[in-house]
Amino acid sequence: MxxxxxxxxxLIDLGWRRGxxxxxxxxxxRPLNMPRMFCGKKPAEVTVALPLIYSVCGVAQGCAAAxxxxxxxxxxxxxxxxxxxxxxxxxxxxxxxxxxxxxxxxRFLDRAPDRRGITQxxxxxxxxxxxHFPAGRLFAAEDSNVQATPVQFADRLDDLERxxxxxxxxxxxxxxxxxxxxxxxxxxxxxxxxVAQQMLFQVENRGQAGLGRTRIAALGxxxxxxxxxxxxxxxxxRFIAQPDWQDAPAETSAFTRHCDHPLxxxxxxxWGNGLLTRAAARLVELALLTDELRNGIVxxxxxxxxxxxxxxxxxxxxxxxxxxxxxLVHRAELAAGRVAxxxxxxxxxxxxxxxxxxxxxxxxxxxxxxxxxxxxxxLLINAIDPCVGYQLRIGVSESxxxxxxx
Amino acid sequence: MEVIEQRAFTALCRGxxxxxxxxxxxxxxxxxxxxxLNFLGSAREVLAPVEAKRIADALALVAALHDGRxxxxxxxxxxxxxxxxxxxxxxxxxxxxx
Numbered sequence: 001m002x003x004x005x006x007x008x009x010x011l012i013d014l015g016w017r018r019g020x021x022x023x024x025x026x027x028x029x030r031p032l033n034m035p036r037m038f039c040g041k042k043p044a045e046v047t048v049a050l051p052l053i054y055s056v057c058g059v060a061q062g063c064a065a066a067x068x069x070x071x072x073x074x075x076x077x078x079x080x081x082x083x084x085x086x087x088x089x090x091x092x093x094x095x096x097x098x099x100x101x102x103x104x105x106x107r108f109l110d111r112a113p114d115r116r117g118i119t120q121x122x123x124x125x126x127x128x129x130x131x132h133f134p135a136g137r138l139f140a141a142e143d144s145n146v147q148a149t150p151v152q153f154a155d156r157l158d159d160l161e162r163x164x165x166x167x168x169x170x171x172x173x174x175x176x177x178x179x180x181x182x183x184x185x186x187x188x189x190x191x192x193x194x195v196a197q198q199m200l201f202q203v204e205n206r207g208q209a210g211l212g213r214t215r216i217a218a219l220g221x222x223x224x225x226x227x228x229x230x231x232x233x234x235x236x237x238r239f240i241a242q243p244d245w246q247d248a249p250a251e252t253s254a255f256t257r258h259c260d261h262p263l264x265x266x267x268x269x270x271w272g273n274g275l276l277t278r279a280a281a282r283l284v285e286l287a288l289l290t291d292e293l294r295n296g297i298v299x300x301x302x303x304x305x306x307x308x309x310x311x312x313x314x315x316x317x318x319x320x321x322x323x324x325x326x327x328l329v330h331r332a333e334l335a336a337g338r339v340a341x342x343x344x345x346x347x348x349x350x351x352x353x354x355x356x357x358x359x360x361x362x363x364x365x366x367x368x369x370x371x372x373x374x375x376x377x378x379l380l381i382n383a384i385d386p387c388v389g390y391q392l393r394i395g396v397s398e399s400x401x402x403x404x405x406x
Numbered sequence: 407m408e409v410i411e412q413r414a415f416t417a418l419c420r421g422x423x424x425x426x427x428x429x430x431x432x433x434x435x436x437x438x439x440x441x442x443l444n445f446l447g448s449a450r451e452v453l454a455p456v457e458a459k460r461i462a463d464a465l466a467l468v469a470a471l472h473d474g475r476x477x478x479x480x481x482x483x484x485x486x487x488x489x490x491x492x493x494x495x496x497x498x499x500x501x502x503x504x
Contacts, residue, residue, distance in 0.1 A: 006469040031472050037480065045488050052464035052487070056445050102432060103448055115432045122451065389446050 006031065010352055010390040012381065014362060016373060017397050021365040026354050030388060032240050035342040042338055043069040047139040057387065059092040059129075060323035061330075061344075062138040068330040069139070071310065071317030084132045087296045089321060090289045091125035096324035097254070097286045101168065104382050105199045105279075114195075117163050124156050128297070153297045161290060170194045173287040180262035182270050185280060196283055203276050212361030212380040213272030218256035219245055219327060219350060222320060228312045231331045231343050240345050242353050251357040252326030252350045253384065255281035258288070273357070278383040315340075325385050326350060348387045358384050370394050408458075409440045419444065422462060422469070463487055 008030035015023030034053070038046045050065045051058035063085040070077050098121060102113040130136075131152075161173070169176040170193045179185050189200035203209055222245070230239045244250070255273060258264055261284050267277040312318055315334040320327055326347025333341040351357050361380050367373035377392055407421035407428065417430045419442065429448040430436060441458030442449040453461070467483050 006465055006472050031468075034468060034472070037468065037471050037484075040481070041484060045484065048488050049464060049484070052461050053468055055443055055461050056450065099432065099450065103429075113431050115434060118432055 007388050009388050010348075010386055012358075012362075012377075012390055012392045014365075014373070014377060014392070014394045015397050016367075016370065016394050019366055019368065021362055021367075021373070021377075022397070024359045024362045026352050026356070026359050028241070028349070028352060030348070032344075032349070033237065035344050038339045038342040040338055043073060043332070043334065044137075044139060046332075046339060046342065047137060051138075057092065057096075057323050057325070057328075059088050059138075060321050060328055063089055064319045064321040064323075064328050064330040064344075065332075066139045067319035067321070068317040068332040069334075071312075071319065072315055072332045072334045073317070074311075083296065085138060087293060088125070088129055088132075088138075089323065090293050090296070091121065091128065093322075093324040094286060094289050094293070095121055095125065097282050097289075100282065100382070100385065101195060101199075101286075105195055108379070109195065109198050109202060111195060111198070114167060117160070117167055120156075120160050120163060124153065124160060127156075128153060154294070157294055157297060161294070164286070164290060166194075168194055168196045168283065168286065170197055173290060177284070177287050181266040182263075182276075185263060185267070196279075200276060200279055203279060208274075208376070208379070209276035210271040210274035211376060212365070212383070213274035213277075214357060214360030214363075216273070216357045216360055217246065217248060217250045218259055219250040219252040222327075222329070224310050224312050224318045224320075227318050227320075227329060227331065227345075228316060231318075231329075231345070232316075232333075236343065240343060241349060243345060243350050244353075249353040249356040250350060252347050253278075253281070253357075254285040254324075256326070257281075257322060258284050273361075275379060275383055323347060325387055346387065351384050352386055370396065407442055407444045409436045409438050409442060411438060412436055417442075417449070419449075422465060460487070 008028065011025075011027040011029070013025040013027075014021050038049070041049075046069060047062060047065050051062040054061040066085070067077075067082075095118065098118050102115065102118060106113040165172050170188075170191060176188070179188055185200065186204060189197045189204065192198050192201050203211075230236065233239075242249075251273070255264065255278055258281055259268065264277060264281055264284060267280055271277050310318070317332045319330045322328075327350075328347060329345040331341075331343045331345075332339060353359070358381065361384070362377055365373065365376055365380075367376055373394060374392065381390060381392065407419035407426065409417045410420050410425065411418045412430065412435045413427075415429065415431050416427050417436060419426055419428045421444065426444070426447075428442065428444050430442070431448070433442065433449045433452055436442065436449075436452065441453040441455055443451040443453055443458075443461070464487055467480075467487060470478050470483070471480065
């Protein structure tokens with residue numbers, strides 16, 4: 001539950017009848033036209049102001065803004081700069097996953113959270129950013145020389161990895177990533193030595209492994225010309241509020257990013273995109289991103305030669321960034337060096353679409369009473385993880401399946 | 407938000423929308439006067455005062471625009487937000503253009 005601020009919130013209404021959810025309504029009050037405040041501003045001004053407004057996922061937002069505006073300006077950027085941005089986003093995504101585990105999973109398990117990992121990660125991320133983006137800005141035009149030495153961060157990454165192996169995986173991540181079927185994962189979680197093992201064990205033990213499984217497409221690659229057509233057309237506002245792909249809602253998340261991983265394929269075969277699969281996807285991404293950070297920091301291996309981003313038209317830039325909660329799209333349109341239009345398509349609009357993955361997961365949900373239903377629904381909402389607060393309301397009905405209010 | 411009083415695992419904080427109790431488990435106990443980033447009732451990060459006030463200014467500007475303040479001098483407010491020489495925390499959403 002959450003109060004509504006300027007960021008808006010999600011209103012989730014469930015119609016509950018004879019022990020089952022028979023109707024779901026998801027309504028967003030997010031101010032999706034907010035980026036229009038950037039009209040008339042200079043690109044560099046947008047890249048400063050935007051991360052202040054979206055401060056929770058500010059790195060992903062800042063990087064998406066930088067890339068969209070660089071494209072719109074026709075400004076070439078080196079692969080090394082793109083690579084450093086990618087690493088910063090990986091840091092932010094890791095932070096989000098750890099935060100979910102330490103706050104939400106520990107609450108579910110009634111265990112005390114441990115902030116050491118988050119503190120270590122946050123400090124490392126801040127120092128990495130200060131070293132690689134000394135001006136504090138992610139925009140290439142304001143980038144300056146890199147001062148970091150790989151060893152400086154590799155040593156600290158060692159400490160973080162040891163912590164994650166002990167707190168989350170209960171073994172070295174590389175060997176954990178070799179678990180490739182749900183039976184082996186189940187054997188691993190039964191040891192219950194870490195918060196992650198306990199979470200997965202509890203989910204399975206309570207019979208909630210397949211909770212919320214629903215059929216919905218994983219959002220595929222989006223061609224920039226397609227995005228430009230949808231975002232420049234007359235239905236752009238509707239597309240931003242309730243996006244669709246191939247004429248249907250789609251999901252974008254850690255699960256859809258890694259749905260071809262052997263472990264997740266095995267889990268999906270048994271439990272669909274239910275709760276156990278989603279929890280495991282978070283762990284898979286946590287492990288893979290930690291490896292990506294290690295490889296990227298120790299051996300950057302990218303050229304400083306300049307490259308231009310994809311061109312969709314003069315003065316137009318479209319960026320796509322895989323943020324913690326899913327794919328984030330920015331579109332910038334410039335005229336005479338200033339922003340003429342600015343749009344953001346965020347993952348929450350895909351996943352909390354009125355007919356999207358959350359609505360599908362909640363529809364048909366069975367529960368013995370409203371307290372049980374509330375607990376199950378909140379588990380699913382937190383697993384899909386909106387970027388704003390939500391209010392969940394349960395309407396008990398004996399007459400029909402339309403969501404009411406309690 | 408600014409910490410007013412740290413309690414066992416929460417802190418009473420003051421922000422743009424008034425006072426709220428925020429879970430501080432993941433950042434640890436903080437002395438009064440500390441600035442934190444609150445996300446859905448939990449403190450995510452400890453912020454430097456300058457950074458906290460710039461975020462507060464940016465959100466105040468968004469709120470003023472969201473409220474449909476047609477008399478707001480957006481350009482001046484935006485310029486304030488971006489001016490590194492200006493002390494943060496000074497954005498006044500009541501200021502009007504002209």
